[in-house]
Amino acid sequence: MAEYIVELEKVNKFFGENHVIKDLYLNIEQGEFLTLLGPSGCGKTTILRMIAGFEEASNGMIKVEKERVEDKEPFERNVNTVFQSYALFPHMTVFDNIAYGLTVAKVPKDEIKERVKEMLELVQLMGFEGRKPDMMSGGQKQRVAIARALVNRPKVLLLDEPLGALDLQLRKQMQIELKRLQQKLNITFVYVTHDQEEAMTMSDRIAVLQSGVIEQLDTPDEIYKHPASKFVANFIGESNLFDGTVESVSGDIVSARLDDGGEMRLKAEGFVPGDKITACVRPEVTGYTKEPVEGFNIKATVKNVIFIGSQYKMYAFLDNGQEVKINRTKQDKEVREGDTIWLCWEDEDAYGIREK
């Protein structure tokens, strides 16, 4: 049985008339790296702030370490928050910034020294203790903010887009560092981002949010391979979505007619003739031939091919105007702009989405 360290049960949040979080259930396991992922405005920060105690839930139950925390002040909850803006004290040195929580808690001076030193080593900032924040780079400042949060030894660290202000290269480096840190300390991380690649890189599980509702909560692998909705399929990685109606089912192979004509086949469970189905096919496994093959009849016209270094991206269009993406590591010299191709795929390379 998983041990839950944070539990949200039927949590709602209204800002005036605006129903921002809707009947949210979320159980976070001890020691896991859980990411709240979704577009801007979907409610990620609000969820984090309710766990931290900076925002009150309109109703519902929030537990940290099995205890209800709705009436507890932020400092009474065994959680700490790291913000995108760092929120360091500019007039204090790195040492004093990191030591702040311990100083307020009147921890003995010797112990403070010891624990700050430990943190400086952890975030690789030895020798920086005398600096002021404005003498440091963005990445270094964020490391100080993380050290300041971790020095209190919280059970849960809440991070709200902590790498958002950093440039791409530093961001990628910090993603790996943060993940290592989390594994080493075995602290639960609840991480907020709108960047799906960042979420995929770091998380044990991802909660994909849309308009205050969790659309899917699962491992990165599962979410990529088996997106629960069209929204998830589009938000996580690239995908080609083909809408149709199931015509026949043979074992676990479904044959369907596309809404705009044409036929397709895929492996899917639980569908019966007449059901609406959307085939989600990733660009790297979207195939094509010069003539239709059995079970498929989807005509497309090649628009262009772009080389982006790691791969060739081919863009084609269906007769209804829908764009189709096809990614390959090698260029197919046989295919040119304006050519007609016929789309197809291996049955198991498509995933059948059932819209709710």
Ligand SMILES: Nc1ncnc2c1ncn2[C@@H]1O[C@H](COP(=O)(O)OP(=O)(O)O)[C@@H](O)[C@H]1O
């Ligand atoms: N203090 C607030 N007062 C009123 N509305 C707010 C407040 N904070 C957030 N909202 C609204 O709640 C929704 C979710 O916001 P937020 O949780 O910040 O989203 P995200 O972090 O996913 O971008 C948005 O519509 C936002 O405008």
Ligand SMILES: [Mg+2]
């Ligand atoms: Mg936010």
